[in-house]
Amino acid sequence: MFKELNFSICLLLCLVISSEAQIVRHFEVKEREDINLVLLNFSSYKGVSTIQREYRGYPLIADAELGKVNILPTFTHNYSDGVLYAMLEHKNVESESLSKNLSYRLFSSSDEDFDHKWKVGLDANYLYDLRLQFGIGKARLDLSNLPVSNCFVKTASADVFLNYSRQVPNSVNMDTLSVAINMGSLYAEDLQMSNARHLMFDVNYGSVNLAFGDAMAATSTINAMVGAGTVNIKLPAANLPYVVKIKSTAMCRTKVPGHLREIAEKTYISKGYRADAENLMTFMIDVSVGSVSLE
Structure with a gap:
């Protein structure tokens, strides 16, 4: 009887651990001297994403902690005429209903309410053109001391937090900084440090908060x-x-x-x-x- 009880407890523990376990993925592009521009396309259908400066000398580093997944992310990159084209994409093959999206919007507050976490690191020695797409969740962008020529952000129902926490401005003139949100809010601080000519913030349902x-x-x-x-x-x-x-x-x-x-x-x-x-x-x-x- 005790053996059966111990076996049941072990099985239960294994099920709990496996249900809470996360899939860890790491992506990177090695240092290269002939890169004049990094064109990054990043998209995640759900989760909490952080994009900021890293200090490893690589043009791109990305780490993911993924919860329950139906498809793993894909990563491709290639060089052409001094441009590094990098695409990191995490799709969702299951269609989520509007009511489920609204429940995320209304009842999710902490980072733990979302299944996936992304940390994307960029380096100050490279010039970036950023094309970022987020589905449900939160996106935190800290562009301190990063040369960015363009930054386009689109979300379905993810809140966007944009700042320059180290108080170090963009070292180049940015042409366009654009954030488009279907349902959610934008919180952006110290926007003068972007050195952008055109700043466009478009929210269908939600709020735009600028400083x-x-x-x-x-x-x-x-x-x-x-x-x-x-x-x-x-x-x-x-x-x-x-x-x-x-x-x-x-x-x-x-x-x-x-x-x-x-x-x-x-x-x-x-x-x-x-x-x-x-x-x-x-x-x-x-x-x-x-x-x-x-x-």
Whole structure:
């Protein structure tokens, strides 16, 4: 009887361990001197993804801890005319219902609520063009001290957290920084460190939360568009040159700080505004249903 009991306990323990076990995968591209640009396509259908600088000298390192999977990720890369093309993709072959996606959206809060974890490391010695796609979960991008020429982010219902935690700006001029979210929120801080000419943030359902600690180094246009939800922007200091243009409906509440001066309907300028300023920032805000809050 005791033997049968011990066997049952061991079997139960094995089942628990196997159910909680994770599949670990590692991907990397070795150092190479003739790389002028790294074009990275990364996509994950669900999980928590972190993309930041690493210090190993490799143009790309990626580590994954995968929970229950129906298909393993694929990784391919090749070189052509000084460009490293890298594609890391984790697909889902099972279709998840809208109600299941909504349950992730409404009831998931901690990182442990999602099955997979990704850590992608980039190196400051390479120039990057980033094309990132996330399904359900969270995406954390820390672009401190990373040369990035373009960054395009798309998500189905993943929240995006973008920052420059080490307070080290982009060492090159970025053309476009774009984040498009179907259902979720964007939280972006110290965006002046991106050195981007065009910043485009588009959320169908959710919120856009932006913070600028200073002005851009050159002229820039910031587009914030929300179908239903909120736009919250911490503007640069009032003595810096910028103009704010708001497009909204009667179903949108707007809060504008007193230091902005209205020069036309829903068009405001800062105290330091100059039309010919070399670092003029133009904010274009469009909200159909919800609210706009500027501070």
